[in-house]
Every structure is written in C-alpha cells, then in structure tokens.
Amino acid sequence: MKHLKQMSRLFIALTLLTSLVVGLTTVRAQDQKVLKVAMGAAGTTVIWDVALATDTTSHTFIEMMFPGLAPRDETTGEPQHGMAESWDISEDGRVYTFTIKQGVPWVVYDPATGSVVEVTDENGDVRYVTAHDFVYGALRTMDPETASDYGYLPADWVAGGNAFNAGEGAREDVAIQALDDYTLEITASEPAGFLLQVYGLWVFAAQPQWTIEENGDAWTLPENYHVYGSYVLKSYEPGSRVGIIKNRFWTGTESHPVPKIDVIEAVFLDASAALAAYEAGELDTIEEVPLPDLPRLRVERPDELYVGSRDCTYVYGFNVEKPPTDNVHMRRALSAAIDRQTLVDVLGRGELPAGFFSRPNFAASPTQEEYPDLGARSDPELAQEELALYFEETGYTLETMPQIQLMFNTSEAHAQIAQMVQQMWAETLGIQVQVSNQEWQTYLNTLSEDAPNVFRYGWCADYPDPHNFLSDVYYSTSGNNDTNWANDEYDSILDEAKLLTDNEVRKEMYARAEHILTWEDAAIAPVYFYTKISMIGTHLDASPSIIGIERYDKWDILS
Numbered sequence: 219m220k221h222l223k224q225m226s227r228l229f230i231a232l233t234l235l236t237s238l239v240v241g242l243t244t245v246r247a248q249d250q251k252v253l254k255v256a257m258g259a260a261g262t263t264v265i266w267d268v269a270l271a272t273d274t275t276s277h278t279f280i281e282m283m284f285p286g287l288a289p290r291d292e293t294t295g296e297p298q299h300g301m302a303e304s305w306d307i308s309e310d311g312r313v314y315t316f317t318i319k320q321g322v323p324w325v326v327y328d329p330a331t332g333s334v335v336e337v338t339d340e341n342g343d344v345r346y347v348t349a350h351d352f353v354y355g356a357l358r359t360m361d362p363e364t365a366s367d368y369g370y371l372p373a374d375w376v377a378g379g380n381a382f383n384a385g386e387g388a389r390e391d392v393a394i395q396a397l398d399d400y401t402l403e404i405t406a407s408e409p410a411g412f413l414l415q416v417y418g419l420w421v422f423a424a425q426p427q428w429t430i431e432e433n434g435d436a437w438t439l440p441e442n443y444h445v446y447g448s449y450v451l452k453s454y455e456p457g458s459r460v461g462i463i464k465n466r467f468w469t470g471t472e473s474h475p476v477p478k479i480d481v482i483e484a485v486f487l488d489a490s491a492a493l494a495a496y497e498a499g500e501l502d503t504i505e506e507v508p509l510p511d512l513p514r515l516r517v518e519r520p521d522e523l524y525v526g527s528r529d530c531t532y533v534y535g536f537n538v539e540k541p542p543t544d545n546v547h548m549r550r551a552l553s554a555a556i557d558r559q560t561l562v563d564v565l566g567r568g569e570l571p572a573g574f575f576s577r578p579n580f581a582a583s584p585t586q587e588e589y590p591d592l593g594a595r596s597d598p599e600l601a602q603e604e605l606a607l608y609f610e611e612t613g614y615t616l617e618t619m620p621q622i623q624l625m626f627n628t629s630e631a632h633a634q635i636a637q638m639v640q641q642m643w644a645e646t647l648g649i650q651v652q653v654s655n656q657e658w659q660t661y662l663n664t665l666s667e668d669a670p671n672v673f674r675y676g677w678c679a680d681y682p683d684p685h686n687f688l689s690d691v692y693y694s695t696s697g698n699n700d701t702n703w704a705n706d707e708y709d710s711i712l713d714e715a716k717l718l719t720d721n722e723v724r725k726e727m728y729a730r731a732e733h734i735l736t737w738e739d740a741a742i743a744p745v746y747f748y749t750k751i752s753m754i755g756t757h758l759d760a761s762p763s764i765i766g767i768e769r770y771d772k773w774d775i776l777s
Contacts (some may be wrong), residue, residue: 273658477771
C-alpha cells in the first residue's frame, strides 16, 4: 500500500512538471540547447526590478540580464571584468574610475518574431548601454522614493549617498557621475578594501530609464523588460515558471562569456516533486534536494549529487519588540536550547554549527575557535537558567507567558528544521511553539511589516567580508534588519572597523560585534553555515556556485 501511495505522488509530480515544461517548449528547434532547472519551491515569486530584488532566485536572473561593473566569479568569489573593461583607483582609495564596454545594445524579446531584438529610441537609433545608465541605476536604487531594501548599500559607499537615501540630500550631490558616455566615476565617502566588490554588485548595474519612466511598475513585464546581458526574459508565469533566451547581440566579457545554452526554462516546484521530475529525466538540474532522499541518492546517484561550499548562513531572527521575544533572557534561552550539532547531524549535509553570523572563511572573519567565550552557544542548562531569569524579570510562568510563533518561508527543508527546533524548545524549555509558513513574497512582506517572534532567515555573501553580514543586515538603519533591534555600540564598532585595513584588528572588532548581536543582545540565533546540495546531470558542464546564486549562463549541455 505504501509503495502504491508513493507511486501516486510521483505520477502527480511528473504530470505537473510535464505540463509546465510543455507550456514552455511548444516550439523548439532541434539544434537548440535547452536547460531545464527547478529553482525554488512552488509559488516562488521573482522580483524583476533590479532596484527592488532581495532574494537569491531573483538575483540569479538579474545577474545574467544586467551584468555589473565587476561581478564576482561564482567559483572563487573574486571580482572579474564585467561591463567595466578596466578601472583605476586613486591613491587615497576613494575615487574609482571605470571604463565601460562599448557597443552593448539594450535588447528585448519580441514574441512576434520569436527573437531578441535591439531597443531603439524615438529616432529609430539603437540604444547602447552607457555610463549614464549606470549613474541612473545607482541613483534610482538609492532614491528613497524607490523604497529599495538595498538602497542603503550604494548610499553607504558613494559620497553624498546617505543624505540622498535618507531624503535629506539632493540627487546632484551624490558623487557618481558619467565623465563621458563610457567613463564612470564613483567617489566614496571613505576607503575600504572591499569597495571594488561593492561597486561590482547589481545595485550599481545599469537600468533602462526610458522604459521605467514610461511604463512604471509594468516595466518588468517581458514586453517592456529591456536588458543588456547574456539572457533576455521571454516569459514569466508568477509562482510557476520562467523562460529566458540567449541574447544574440551579447559579445561577452570575462565575467559573462557568450552563453552556449540557447534557452533556460526554470520551474518552481517543491523539493520532492522536483526530485521526482529530475529522476524521470524531465529536468537537467535541481537546486534543492529533499533531506530524506539524501542517503539513497548518495548510493544510487553519487555522480549527480553535488555537495559543496556556499557562502551563506542559516539564522533564526527574533522580533525584539513582540512579547515574549522582547526580553533578552527569552531570546537567549531559545538560542541556547537549539542543539546545533544534533540538528546538522540529522540533516546530514555537512553543514557546520554556527555561533557567529558572518562566515568564518573571510580574511577579517572571527571564528569561535579563536573566541570560544563569545557568540551564541548550545547549552540546555544555560537555556533553562535564562528562561528562569525571564520568568523572574517579567512575572510570567510557563502557563501564562505569551505564545511564541516560529515562521519560515515555504520549503520542505525549512519545515523539517523548524519541527526539530520546535521539539528542542519543548524538551529543553517546556515551551510549545506555534509553527507556520508563507510563500516567499508574502513572507518577505510579513517580515518587513510585522515580523513574528521568530523567523527563519538566510544570508548569502554579496561580497566576501564580515561587513556584508554584520552591517549590511543588522546595522540599525539597514533595510534588511527585520528584528527591530538596534545597538549604538554595535553600530559604532562597524563604522570604525570598515575604515581599517588591518584584518587582525578588524577581526577583534567584529568578534565583539558578533557577541553583541548573537548573545549579549541575542537579536538572532545563528544556526549553521550552509553547504550547497543539488542534483546536476552528468550530461552538463557545470560550475556550481559558492556565492548563493548560480551562473547558468556559464553552463553547457554536452549531450
């Protein structure tokens, strides 16, 4: 009976996937290379607006369509030449001058001809990417009217940007300018060793002013979506599938070579359905593997199972304004009651337990081996002591304390982790927690507007420095900080550390900041440092990514 039920679920999954794939491939030339990939859970929503995207799925597409000045290589994390063919840095480390690649047209998919076409202006002339488009893109992302969660990032690293982003300064006072059509100059308010990597991010990418201003929010529809990179948006059905097609006008850069794959068809399926479709040959690769299937796949498909490094951290954040997680002793109790080692052992994917938030593999990153007395820790006795302090301080008891809600974005893996943590809290603290989940875009809105007591969060490095984790996420004014937490000492440490060049000194400062964040104030409970686990067909020439997003425009289909 059990076997028949499994076969029934498999049949349903394959039927669903086949209908999705057929919808994308009604007409396909025999000689086209088509990559079929599952990129996220059913219902995943892609944010196409470059200035508004915050998640790795959206950035995977945006990275291919809007190459930055100096994007990071997906296998090494090092910056490469993208739309900037060269750059010069002033002696004081503040002025960056980029020479922009010439002859790159803006393009769009034309459904009438079934091909990618060049975008023209009102005179019929082809629009080419210029330094002015990069200025517009960075300023639009900073503009407070855009309301970008990432607006702080370019604002932090361009002189005059913070005042503009806060609505207190003028656009023309922001120190980013086009010296001519193909020369871009950015002046930082202060130097930093990771500035080139910041300027290489999508927040500094060119954006198409004409279609944005003409079409408003509708500029992200395929017919209005003007891009310039290796792929072009062909079709999009929210929560279901995406089709992108090779840009025949793209001549390639070091970071974005001319792609060998003609079409990429992405579908959004829950992990079990995606694996069933993959094993039936309906997909070439999937980005998530169901945890219960890992032991079997290690034996049956070892050549297709990929396990590798990924610069991401898995976290539970706390809403520090919502009872009972408005009390630091409760937050510490919940954090200490998570048995991180047991959790990663059960997952069996090679993750490392995390007591700090920032990844330990960056030059200025502190580790708990170096600072064993700092950061979050797993300790049931300590957890019970902190819970007792909570009861003593508030007058609540286990029976009268407010209900705790733990929320995660819909995913089979996140559900399993939440259930394990729920059980740990029940067994160690006697606290019964309500667990719930939401589809990704709804979840992001919930975190921004009214975050639950505890919420699952993952952060992947935009650039390889602790500043990207500690400041870009949990600085008091960061658009990514959904905890409602702020600490003046923490902010001051990060303000000072980013200006230093001695990584050992920075490491000491970041260790103190980590301790404030993860234990002293316990705004978050870091859980583990990610590994990446996916299925990649042996017929693919792939370059799996360590930076949180895949670069499918560098893959190839060998047979």
